[in-house]
Amino acid sequence: MILILLTIGYPHPKRDVFVGNEIDFLCRAFDRVFILPVQAGKVLPKKLKNGDKYKPHQKVKVWDVEYTIKDILFVSPKLIVLAAKEALKAIFQKNTVRYKMLYLWMIFRWVFLTNITLKNLSRLFEKEGIDPNDTVLYSYWFHFLALSVALFKKPVLLKISRAHRSDLYTELFPQPCKEFIINHIDKVFACSKMGADYINKKYNTNKAAISYLGTFNDYKVNLNKKRSKPFKIVSCARVVPVKRVEKIVDSLEKIEGYEILWTHIGDGELFESLKEYAQKKLSKKENITYNFMGFLPNSKILDLYAKEDFNLFVNTSSSEGLPVSIMEAMSFGIPVVATDVGGVREIVKDGSNGYLLEKDFTEDELSSLIEKFIQMQEGEYQRFCIEARKTWEERFNAKKTYEEFVSEIVRLAQSKKGAELKNGE
Structure with a gap:
């Protein structure tokens, strides 16, 4: 069988980096794997070049997205009709004007992004001589890429999509064409139980299932570790508004009498302003030191966790799917304090491998939990470490989660192929 995987940039650097965790498993199950990276610009996809030089596996071929003026102007009639229906729905639904305008803008963008994705999919099939009857189409995101999969005309064997957070919940962002997508693909794999339940209930379907993402950890992990001095806190997130990394700064400002070293991994649009904010708030606190690492490749993050032996991981997001960053931390037996949002x-597990904060927590509440970990008895702290690692081993070890995910894809494809052969007889 052949697999075509649609991403928003992977395997190009800094794009969809967690896709790489499952590539080897996909390559074991499929004879050939093609990756189509479609990174959205403001309206049109970015023309990412030389994707094949980043290929993650010898079985993989990366298809560079190309398009002309003709591809932009000549839009599929079916896509135009669908967009018009969605636009009318947006106008007449009971929402704020701002939400409606955002909905309409997303539909406008999706028309061009989806149309160009469809054109490139067709060219990929033609130039590579791909047999659609032996092909699985897989969108890593439940947005315009999934819509492209749903609209693709060739009779492929199986159409599937993952679903995360921003591409799923209408409470966060408008979600155009979701009913159409669900009706025209075979399965949606949500990265959390909350996500799968949300899809099945909202769209009255049974097509959504849970498929946890996972992480690797081949390092030797010491679960009998003692807390260091200074107490080492780590956070790992894009520095963007939804991640609210500045709240860690505010909480650390409240802490007196304990030496703390905070390390943050990740860059983003607010990275420079975060550094300035930390300088303003923490520079005069002799007990607090901090280190902003910026972007690190996934392998370097794991190396850092293995080397530094961090004592606590902190996540302050206002919205999440189910963070891979938390999985990575727990794989090293690092307890977690995180906001109780999404599938977190x-x-x-509150009081077992970490603690949960309310979404709109105060700085005092976070600082109090940090101090709780500093003050607790060594035996109790080690219990948190052991439970963190156990959670990862049982539910988020990539060797388990991706084997199960790929096995399910193959099972669905073979089942559908068998049913079609039987009907053909």
Whole structure:
């Protein structure tokens, strides 16, 4: 069988980096794997070049997205009709004017992004001589890429999509064409139970299932570790508004009498302003030191965790799916303090491997939990470390999660192929 995987940039650097965790498993199950990276610009996809030089596996071929003026102007009639229906829905639904305008803008963008994705998919099939009857189409995101999969005309064997957070919940962002997508693909794999339940209930379907993402950890992990001095806190997130990394700064400002070293991994649009904010708030606190690492490749993050032996991981997001960053931390036996949003409670068990904060927590509440970990008895702290590692081993070890995910894809494809052969007889 052949697999075509649609991403928003992977395997190009800094794009969809967690896709790389499952590539080897996909390559074991499929004879050939093609990756189509479609990174959205403001309206049109960015023309990412030389993707094949980043190929993650010898079985993989990366298809560079190309398009002309003709591809932009000549839009599929079916896509135009669908967009018009969605636009009318947006106008007449009971929402704020701002939400409606955002909905209409997303539909406008999706028309061009989807149309160009469809054109490139067709060219890929033609130039590579791909047999659609032996092909699985897989969108890593439940947005315009999934819509492209749903609209693709060739009779492919199986159409599937993952679903995360921003591409799923209408409470966060408008979600155009979701009913159409669900009706025209075979399965949606949500990265959390909350996500799968949300899809099945909202769209009255049974097509959504849970498929946890996972992480690797081949390092030797010491679970009998003692807390260091200074107490080492780590956070790992894009520095963007939804991640609210500045709240860690505010909480550390409240702490007196304990030496703390805070390390943050990740860059983003607010990276420079975060550094300035930390300088303003923490520079005069002799007990607090901090280090902003910026972007690190996934392998370097794991190396850092293995080397530094961090004592606590902190996540302050206002919205999440189910963070891979927390999985990585727990794989090293690092307890977690995180906001109780999205599917976070599916990994952070309050009082067992960490603590949950309310979404709109105060700085005092976070600083109090940090101090709690500093003050607790060594035996109790080690219990948190052991439970963190156990959670990862049982539910988020990539060797388990991706084997199960790929096995399910193959099972669905073979089942559908068998049913079609039987009907053909």
